[in-house]
Amino acid sequence: MTSINDNFLSVLQFYATAPYPCSYLPERMARSQVATPSYLIDSPVYGELVQAGFRRSGAFTYRPHCDHCHACVPVRIVTTEFEANRTQRRIRRKHAALVSNILDLQYSAEHYALYLRYQAARHAGGGMDQDSREQYRHFLLQSNVDSRLVEFREDGELRMVSIVDELQDGLSSVYTFFDPDAAGASFGTYNILWQIERCRALGLPYLYLGYWIAQSRKMAYKTNFQPIEGLLNNCWQLLPKI
Numbered sequence: 001m002t003s004i005n006d007n008f009l010s011v012l013q014f015y016a017t018a019p020y021p022c023s024y025l026p027e028r029m030a031r032s033q034v035a036t037p038s039y040l041i042d043s044p045v046y047g048e049l050v051q052a053g054f055r056r057s058g059a060f061t062y063r064p065h066c067d068h069c070h071a072c073v074p075v076r077i078v079t080t081e082f083e084a085n086r087t088q089r090r091i092r093r094k095h096a097a098l099v100s101n102i103l104d105l106q107y108s109a110e111h112y113a114l115y116l117r118y119q120a121a122r123h124a125g126g127g128m129d130q131d132s133r134e135q136y137r138h139f140l141l142q143s144n145v146d147s148r149l150v151e152f153r154e155d156g157e158l159r160m161v162s163i164v165d166e167l168q169d170g171l172s173s174v175y176t177f178f179d180p181d182a183a184g185a186s187f188g189t190y191n192i193l194w195q196i197e198r199c200r201a202l203g204l205p206y207l208y209l210g211y212w213i214a215q216s217r218k219m220a221y222k223t224n225f226q227p228i229e230g231l232l233n234n235c236w237q238l239l240p241k242i
Contacts, residue, residue, distance in 0.1 A: 011040055016065050024216045025071060033065035043145040047167040053231050055210055056165075056174070058142040064211065072211040074231040075239070076170065077192075079199040079207050081227050088193060088224070095190040098152045098159060105141045105149050111161050112136055114177060121180030140175055147174070152191075160187045164195060170206030171199050192225060212239075 013036050022030040035041060035049060038059040046054075046061065053074040054063040064072040084092065115136060131139070141149075145165050152160040160178035164171050173195055178187035192207070199207050212230065213219045222228065223239060230239045 012036065012045075017062075019067075022066075024213050024218065025069075028069060029066075030069075031065045031067065032062040035061040038144060041144055043165075043167065046145045046165070047169065050167060050172055050208055051169070051236075055172075056143075056145070058138045058140070059144055071213045071215060073213070073239075075209050075212045075222055076229050076236070077196060077207040077209065077225045078205065078227045078229060079170070079196050080205050082196055082225065084193065085224070085226075088189060091186040091189045092193055094186065095154075097154050098190065099154070100194060101151050101153070103149045103151065105143060105147050105163070107133070107137060107141060110158055111149075111151070114158055114161060114179065115140075118177035118180050150194075152178075152187075152194075159185075160191060162191050162195070164198075166202075167204075167208070170204045170208055171195055171202075172208040173210065188221070189224075196225070 014033055015036070017032045017034060019029040019031050022028040035054060038061065041049065041056075041059075041061050046056065049061060049063075052063070054061055055074075056062070063074075064070075066072075112133060116131070119131070140163050143165070146167075147163060147165050150162045150164060151158060152162075158179075159182065160176065162176040163174040165174055173192070176188060176191050178191075179185065192209070195207050199205070206229075209222050209225075209228075211219070212222045223241070226241060228239050229236045
């Protein structure tokens with residue numbers, strides 16, 4: 001992993017968690033390296049951490065730190081060079097009626113209801129489909145960095161909600177949930193296309209998408225957005241098309 005600037009080492013502490021079951025690769029154990037204290041991790045500091053492969057969940061900032069596995073690869077889309085393929089252009093046209101609204105982080109009962117529907121349909125039994133309002137707030141609405149909530153509506157009806165962080169060199173996609181019952185929809189792909197265009201509008205060269213795991217089908221969609229870079233051998237480098 002990329003080393004952290006000494007200036008940050010002087011104010012932050014890093015510790016490794018105990019092993020826990022991996023969410024993506026069955027029968028493997030995972031560990032994370034956690035950056036603390038959270039109140040010192042503002043937008044500039046977090047931007048440096050993201051460049052070194054960290055992500056956040058609420059105020060919890062971490063990166064993979066497994067003993068014998070390096071399957072999790074931090075990835076970012078090079079927005080200045082991205083060109084949508086035929087499928088992505090079709091999806092963009094299909095969802096052209098979606099209207100985005102960029103908001104500060106705030107609780108909405110309508111958003112929370114959509115979140116529970118999404119979790120029940122896409123991640124049933126994973127625990128998050130039973131999240132309380134407080135758990136929802138801690139997961140998505142607690143942030144010490146420059147974050148935005150983006151809602152997408154079609155004819156006034158809420159279809160999708162996305163949380164994004166604004167960094168010095170790009171946007172970081174935190175979490176997205178959407179209407180799981182919309183037949184034939186491709187909201188997830190459309191959302192990434194929207195975030196790429198948002199980066200371009202802000203003059204930001206990268207869209208950070210978290211981690212990609214070659215062996216995980218859940219992660220396969222990320223390499224459909226080219227060119228995409230991965231943090232490999234302490235250096236951001238282009239990933240080959242798959």
